[in-house]
Amino acid sequence: MAIEVTTGHSGATYRVADIDLTRMGYGAMQLAGPGTFGPPRDRDGAIAVLRAAVELGITHIDTADFYGPHLTNEIIREALWPYPEQVHIVTKVGVRRDEHGGWPHTHTPAELREEVHDNLRRLGLETLDIVNLRFDEEADFGPGAIAEQYGALAELRQQGLIRHLGLSAVDAEQIAEARCRARRVRPESLQPRPVSRR
Template sequence: MQLAGPGVLGPPADPDGALAVLREAVDLGITHIDTSGAYGPQVTNELIRAALHPYPEALHLATKVGATRDEHGGWPPAREPEALRRAVHDDLDTLGVEALDLVDLRLGNAEGPQPGSLAEAFETLAELQQRGLIRHLGVSNATAEQVAEARTIAPIVCVQNMYNLAHRHDDELVDKLAADGIAYVPFFPLGGFSPLQSAALADVAARSGATPMAVALAWLLQRSPNILLIPGTSSVAHLRENVAGAGLELLPG
């Protein structure tokens, strides 16, 4: 998300730097890259293809459909069947693949998940999966009820919701998905900390000899075995700091 220009619109100020981040991620052993045709739009997908195509066999690209962009930088929903079909075909073209590894249906809005049925939209993606254009399905920014509804339509392999050390409203859902062998992918894993929480995080980081963000990422990884991380960055140095968080062991107390 952070590889596109300001406001996730247009090209990055440093295209070579963006390509370097992607190549360094693969060199560091990362096998899961999260993207969306709405980033840019299509800018991030084009960067991923320029940096990494033909893709390593172990690399998995996850994309999201269900929102587009407007002239004000907003993210209006685009969950009508034809809009979803167009978004999937656009992602296939810009990423240069015959099938997408994972497509998440983006729900809700900028305020978070919103109640309502996802049936028509998710059935559309399930049809595209049956045609061989999508390998796996997931949902993003979803309520627990929408997750359950999606599972009655087609198997899902992940849920991508906002969740971190400071925002733990999905605790019950994380545990249920873990029991069912479904991944939970928290977005904004480093956002929304209050000053008091930030101070506590800094204290733990100082005692651990790590950065506060590394501690926050390590907490997520140790929270549950089904959690996969997608912290965004446009900097190779910051990417390395994030990866360092994966090796940090936090002790109770």
């Protein structure tokens, strides 16, 4: 995937496929409570920060439905919906929060599909701009481990629920596996799809 970098009034931007992003985005992880768990101490303040980031020219928000859990995406929707056309949401799947605040993995195709639908519902979107499949860099999943998971997300992309797929916390071998799996997807499914926002 080619990345083109330009500089404008709001700083450097780069193009990922058919999406233009400011090089600096807003990481929404800290919008939840301490330890990224539970509600924020100041929900109104969190909403104000998101709105200020967009007003300053930030064009992408990095989030995940397991932040909070769920609360960060709900705050993003409350602050920014309906989303300005230039704002893009980048989210992650592959982890959930348990009742103790732990971060267990969710790597079955069924779990990943559920996470994508949870992100769509809480963010108020019909299509997610970018979904990153997250793996734990300290875990040993072995060769071929990423193919089934990436394939499940590629199917959701074919259905129009995801525009672009990415990877988070993976190694070079897993990147190669994902590229190999992506080549098996029908060419027409790789064409850019129009953004659908509720």
